[in-house]
Amino acid sequence: MGSRKRAALSRKREAFLAGLGGMDDTFRREGVRQERTERHRENALRHKACASKQRYTTRVLAQNAIIASEEHGVRGLRCYRCSYCHGWHLTSHPQPTDV
Secondary structure (H helix, E strand, O other): HHHHHHHHHHHHHHHHHHHHHOOHHHHHHHHHHHHHHHHHHHHHHHHHHEEEEEEEHHHHHHHHHHHHHOOOOOOOEEEEEEHHHHHHHHOOOOOOOOO
């Protein structure tokens, strides 16, 4: 009689675990979610840092744009080399200093 109860309990446990999809599936889904989140984060950073900005092919063109902006009253711009597109962009943020 005792073994019959263990078998019934075992069947219930197996049915419950089967209904969950197994732990391997849970870890796989979490890995997929983390990869998707990382791709989304990288795309958002690229858009903010590069894709939403005007790109200049040379530093001279970027500096000419700064001069033209100053003629229209915009001050405090500088240009920098983009690590994504390797072009040049303008920013109003001060240049970071090495500590």
